[in-house]
Amino acid sequence: RGRAADLAINQLAFLPKRAALPVAKLLKSGVAAAKERGLGDDLWISQVLTDQGPALKRRLINSRGRSSQLKKFTTHIVLTLSDVKQKTRNPKHQIRNKSK
Numbered sequence: 001r002g003r004a005a006d007l008a009i010n011q012l013a014f015l016p017k018r019a020a021l022p023v024a025k026l027l028k029s030g031v032a033a034a035k036e037r038g039l040g041d042d043l044w045i046s047q048v049l050t051d052q053g054p055a056l057k058r059r060l061i062n063s064r065g066r067s068s069q070l071k072k073f074t075t076h077i078v079l080t081l082s083d084v085k086q087k088t089r090n091p092k093h094q095i096r097n098k099s100k
Contacts, residue, residue, distance in 0.1 A: 005043040005051050023077065027076060030081050039083050047080035 003011075004022060012024040021058035034043055054093075060070045 001045055001048055003045050003087070004085075005045060008045055020048040023079075026077055027081055030079050034081050034083075039081075043081045043083060045079065046086045047078070049077045049078040051078070 009024055009027055009031075011022045012027065031043055050093070053076045056072040056074065058070045058072060059067045061067050
């Protein structure tokens, strides 16, 4: 959040996480849709939300004729782009006053 879209795409290309590829595809799709609507080339990521999606239920065969349920979880990702850079607060860099 708060990064330029082209910078985020470059960073996701070299990130060694499994979720980097689907998020990069979603970001590229969002940038292409924004350019199609004429929002411009200078796009910023304003919001990213992830929610739990539906679970795909499968069966796993066990011994003695039994079976157990295997759930494959999915995720809904909501990505919001804007043409204006928004200020983000980073809690790691805030100064805290400790009064006793």
